[in-house]
Amino acid sequence: MLARTDLRGRTPSTAELRAALPRGEVDVDAVLHTVRPIVDAVRERGVEAVLELSEKFDKVRPRSVRVPAEELDRALEHLDPTVRAALEESIARARRVHADQRRRDTVTQVVEGGTVTERWVPVDRVGLYVPGGNAVLASSVVMNVVPAQAAEVSSVVVCSPPQADNGGLPDGTILAACALLGVQEVWAAGGAQAIALLALGGTDTTAVDGEPAELEPVDLITGPGNIYVTAAKRLLRGLVGIDSEAGPTEIAILADETADAVHVAADLISQAEHDVLAASVLVTTSEDLADAVDAAVTEQVAATKHAERVRTALSGKQSGIVLVSSVAEGLRVVNAYAAEHLEIQTADAADVAAGVRNAGAVFVGPWSPVSLGDYCAGSNHVLPTAGCARHSSGLSVQTFLRGIHVVEYTEQALADVAGHVVALAGAEDLPAHGTAVQVRFGSPERSR
Incomplete structure (x- = not known):
C-alpha cells in the first residue's frame, strides 16, 4: 500500500531531497475561478448570498446566520458528559500552555533621552473558522479560541458550516465547545462564502429575534479548511490577515529498529483518516521495520471505520516509506520534508528530536502520538503544511498580537544623531527626510 523510496547509500542535495520525497499536490489556483464568483456574490449581496450558497453546498438554509445564544446553551446542556469532560x-491544558506564550512590552533605552518601546497589541476582532466536512472538528474550536483569548482579543466570532441534520445550525459539539469557552458570537456559514462574510461583513435581516443583526467584518481569519476555504483566504488576504494557506494534513515518522511497528502503523493511519489527500510518511533506517509496518497497516486498515479513505490516502503519491542509511541521514530527510506533524520513534528520541529544525510540531518517543497533540497535549494543532514549516510557525498567541514600536527622543537625543540622519537621507537622495530633522533646530548648524 505504501510506496518505497530508497535513499540508502546516497547523499542527495536539499533540492534533490525535496523532489524525491512523497508530497501531494494541491493546486489552489485551479479553484480560484470557482471561488471568485462566490466572494463577489457575498460582496454584492451579503448575507442573502451566504444563505443561498449554504442551501446549494450544505443542503440546508439556516434560519439565520447568527446563531441564537440559547442554541449554544442548549447544545452544552445536551452534550455527552464524557465529551464535555474531554473538552x-x-x-x-491548552490554556496552561498558551498562557506562557504571551509576550510582554519591552522598553529599550537606545541612548540617554532616546527610547524605543515595543508594545504587543492584540488584533481587535478575529474570525475563527471551524470545518464541518469529513470530520466535524470541535477540537479546532479549542485550538483557535484559546490562543485568541490568551492574547486578549476583544471580539471573537466562530464560523462553522450549517448542518442539515442539526436544523441548519453548526454541529452541536462545536456549539457546546463555544459555550464552554465563553464564545457568544457564532455564525452558521461554511466554505468560501464564510471566509468572504468574515472579511466583508453584512447584515443578517433574518435574525430569529426579529431584529437585524450586524455581522461586523474581522481583521484576521484563522483556522483550517478545504481547498475552497484556502482559495478564499488567498483572494481576501490584504483586506484581512490570515494565519496560513493550510493544505491537507500530514505526518512524518522518523523511526529505527527500536520502534513498534503496530504503533507506527496506527499513527500513519490516524492522519490518513482525515482526507484522501492526507500524507503519511515513514522515514526509517530499518527495512525490517518497513516490512512490519506494511503488514500492520494492511491489518489495521481493514478494521478501521474509514477504510476506503485511508487506503486512498496511503496509496497516493503523497504517502510512502523512505529508507535511509542512518538516523542522522533520516534527520536530514525529515528536515527537508518539514512535516506538519513529526514523530521521533528512535533510540535516544529526545536527543534526535533536538536536531529537528523544520516541523510544525514534534512528538517525542513512543508515548507522544500525534493524536495526543490533536486533542489533549496542550499544544496547538493548527500547524503549517506542505513544507511551510521551513519558514512558518503553527497557530499561537503571537498569531493574534502585533508588535508596535513607540519611539520617544528628547531634543538633545535627536540633536546628537541628526547629522547621521541627514547623511543617510542624502545618500538615498531623500533630502526632505534630512530637512525634517534640521528644521527642528532652526538651522543645519544647530543639528550638528
Missing part, C-alpha cells in the same frame, strides 16, 4: 480537559 474541558483539552481547554485547561
